[in-house]
Amino acid sequence: MSLLHLNSMSLDQLRAWLKDALNERVPVPRLTPDERPDIAILACEGTLDKLTRRDLETACCDLVHEFTRSGEGSRAYVRAVLHLAVGLQLRDRLAGALAAMPSHLPNWPHLERAVQQTVLLTLVDLKAVQPAEFWLSMLAQDGDAFAGAALAGMLANSWEAGLSILPRLPERESFASAAAILIGQALEDLPPAHRTGCLRDLEAVLPSCSPALRDALHEVVEEYRGNSPPHTQPHGTRAALAACRKYPELAPCVGPSRKARLAA
């Protein structure tokens, strides 16, 4: 199966097809039978001709705007259409409408929490930086459900903005691990010359955080204390030996230690 039949569709037909596809009412070329339709579409999008790709972007925008005006759509559909929008890089056309939903959509408070989370996380994935006030107002609405999006959104403003809300974030282990991932990535993105000072600022705020968050962030601090991030370390002998312990089939790749060679 391919998406090449889309090349012969009008914009209206394509829009209707896309809505059906994202609602899983028509088949798409999935890698596995349970793959999400948006992921399958994005994998094949490059095979379409230029005009059809443009129409696909327009159709996706139309569906997102329809959603931002009504708030209607199942959790799975909303997730699919917004993820498609991110994959098609539609920030400039959609960020405003999505950011306006919490304040302008009358039934925003009645939308499923998971749908609201998806909207906010999409703003982050679109790299549509929202002012700190926006994220603070989201935290005020639901300090638990929106904590991840708010932290990511504040970190997109600045390192300092992200740190400033850490003490307010929930005591929930599942959130703590996500927060640690976000903080770790934000640290990686800092210029190396600034990292030490920013790490000190993070350590200073830890005592004010919830215990679960403190423990999770402590792991990040320990990785960075005086060292470069673990995944950027060169693949040295220590890393190779660690890999060999886990994967014995790699053992032939690591020769005897220098000490052992000298002894021989």
Next chain:
Amino acid sequence: MAVFDDALATLPPPLRALVEAQLVAWGTHPEWQQVGANLRAECALVHELFTSLLHDFAAALQTDPPPVPEKAWKTTCKSHELRGSAMPAGARPAVLGRAWRVGAFAAAISETPGDLPEGAAERALRSYARRPPARLSAQIRATALGGAVMWATFHPDDTAQDPFTCLPESAEGIACALGLGYHRGGELVVFIYSTHLPLHRPTIADASSYSYYRPHHDPAAHHGYTRPLKPGVRPMPEVVHATVTGAALVLPYRIIA
């Protein structure tokens, strides 16, 4: 008589005619033609379930206004998922394996519990493929590793082994052996896991509109087999089961180019 023919024969003539007409109509479309062929060749559903599947499909085709047949088929299949025979305890593999797009894994992590943007999830997956730190492991453990019906493989010779040890170390090779027909290049993330959930033989209802599924010819077999994309490649065993979370996963996962 094939199980399909047997089940079709039990339908009232008007419903039988609807199903037969739809299979003929699908004959002009390559993917749907294969779905029709799979339906005729399927022997993994017992007679009653096959009859129920065909009856429900025919009934859906009869609705007013007339539905899109492909939508009707997908809806019918949904209510007949995970109905292939369950593997007996003695035959169950200890280790299952699955291959996924990296983006799909990241999307799944982002979904539950909704704290991590997908871009951050994918970045973390790529950064820590061999040695996920505790913070990433925690996120993975809360993640659903597939949809409502998960497809998995296992090692054909030693079911306690990682099934990917007998497959090529390339995304193309893995996709070929597992019959992942819509792989158009790009990396795959592979992982192994264990579960106590029932493992079912896949059927046409689990595959739905996925045209790379092929029914296995032996009605008594405990599992199905993939259809490799190239001749001469050994098929891998396949089963389906309900969703499991990353708590079942044996870390680390691997990203294969």
